[in-house]
Structure formats: C-alpha cells, structure tokens
Amino acid sequence: MPRIAYVNGRYVPHAQASVHVEDRGFQFADSIYEVIALMNGRLADEEGHLDRLERSLSELRIALPMPRKSIRIVMRELVRRNRLKNGSIYMQVTRGQAQRDFKFPKGISPSFVMIVYNATYDTEARKKAVKKVVTVPDLRWKRRDIKSTALLPQVLAKQAAADKGAYEAWMIDDDGYISEGSSSNAWIVDGKGNLVTRPTANNRILKGVTRNALQALCKREKIKIIERAFTAKEAYKAKEAFTSSATALIAPVGEIDGHKIGNGKCGKITAKLFDLYMDYARDNPPPQQERWNPK
Helix, strand or coil: CCCEEEECCEEEEHHHCCCCCCEHHHHHCCEEEEEEEEECCEECCHHHHHHHHHHHHHHCCCCCCCCHHHHHHHHHHHHHHCCCCCEEEEEEEECCECCCCCCCCCCCCCEEEEEEEECCCCHHHHHHCCEEEEEEECCCCCCCCCCECCCHHHHHHHHHHHHCCCCEEEEECCCCCEEEECCCEEEEECCCCCEEECCCCCCCCCCCHHHHHHHHHHHHHCCCEEECCCCHHHHHCCCEEEEEECCCEEEEEEEECCEECCCCCCCHHHHHHHHHHHHHHHCCCCCCCCCCCCC
C-alpha cells in the first residue's frame, strides 16, 4: 500500500507531500519536531512527546497547530491509513509560510506535517547489535533543550561517526564533558556499578523522553541513577555504556573511540533496562514520570 502523509489538514500520498518554498521551517529551521515509536499499535511515551512538543513550541513562541486531542486523532488516523503496527511517527511544526524576513511575521498559521515509517523492535536482536561510538566536539547552539530542526551540527557529528564506521557520535562540550549523542542521550555504568547520565537541569542537553521513562523505571525498580557530567576518559573505563532515544530505544555500546567497553557486549544493567522499557512501552501502563513545566 502506498504511504500516506498528513500536511496541513490533508492526508495526501507521500510522494505529493510538500510545503511552500517560503515556509520558515525550510528557510530558517524555525520549527520543532518530535518522533514517536509505534509498538504493537501503541504510541510509546505519547504524553511525554506531546508534553515536550508543547514546551519546545512555547520556547520559540510558535502556536500549537491544533489542540492536543486533535493531534492524537490525526496520529491514529495516519497510522490507520498506513496500516501500520510497528514503526514511528515523525511530526513537525513550523512557524508557517511568509515572505522571507528574520523577524516573526504576523497573521500566519503554523504548518503541521506528519509522516510514518516502518520499523521492527526485536529486543534480542537489538541487544546483540552492540554499537561503536566516537567522540566529536559539540558545535550546537546554547538552547539544546529545544527540539528544533536546526540540526546541522548533529548531521556533521553523525557523518563523522559514519566515516569512522561508528553508529553514533558523543559530543564533547567546551568544558571537556560528554553532553549527549548526535541523536540520543548518553549513559554509562561506572566502575562502582552506578548508572550515570548527564543532568537536564539547564539548557545544555535535550531532555529525552525515553531517558525520562528510564529514570521513572529505575526509580520504580530501585536502580540508582547518578546525574552528573562525565568525560570521555571516564567513559572508556566504564563497565557498560548505552544510548537512549525514541526509535533506537536502548542501544548497547561496546566501543568508544576504539576503547572496548566492558566485555564488548550488552551489559547486564543495559539488558535489564531494555527489558523493562520494552515491557512498559509495548503493553503496560507507564510509570509515574516527571512532567515538563511549560515555563
């Protein structure tokens, strides 16, 4: 069956899905996006992603294109029309179409698009698919907490990783600490067995929705998390390492900059967290999570 996309109130064939050349998302990356995994017909972490969508739009002073209830309806209708059970939804909201000018234009409406992708979520296969990571300088702007489509530094980081045969790039900030991956949050298990990830109390990293769910699961299961920055040298000596994101989920890391992590395979804590997350994302009610503060 041909793919169907949603563009500004219409369901259209994917090949015909488009926005105007003067859309501000196209010209300025003046836009926000979200990606939600679909597992067994269920949208994983749906509320967390919609919370973050609203928060990011608010930070850029872009209006929500429609009420949240309507967004949910559109997502489900798009899934239905594409006969999709496992995959992902990509949604993007731009400030809208206007003659090119850096200032916010008046009297325009946001553009809103959604597309879907097929995917498989084979837990055991993903555990075995241990990834390589390389480190690169973090070149991004200072509002990394906003899920903007201004992703050129991440594109360059991801390509740098690909050029070295790696899956992901972990970016190092000006203070010498790993901030996060080009499209994921970074985690390690230190020499004492502590689960370590960078805090999100400021604007220096994106607050991952999957990361947020993992924190809630760890709290429920009494798994200790230490939120602090860590260096690449510390990561080289970690017992385990992994990344987390909406569609890659939890990806075990077996090598960083050529340094073998643990035994080079998916570690016990990583595997346990993967199982906990998949159980929750596919079938069970979500654990109690921290909600985004719109301010």
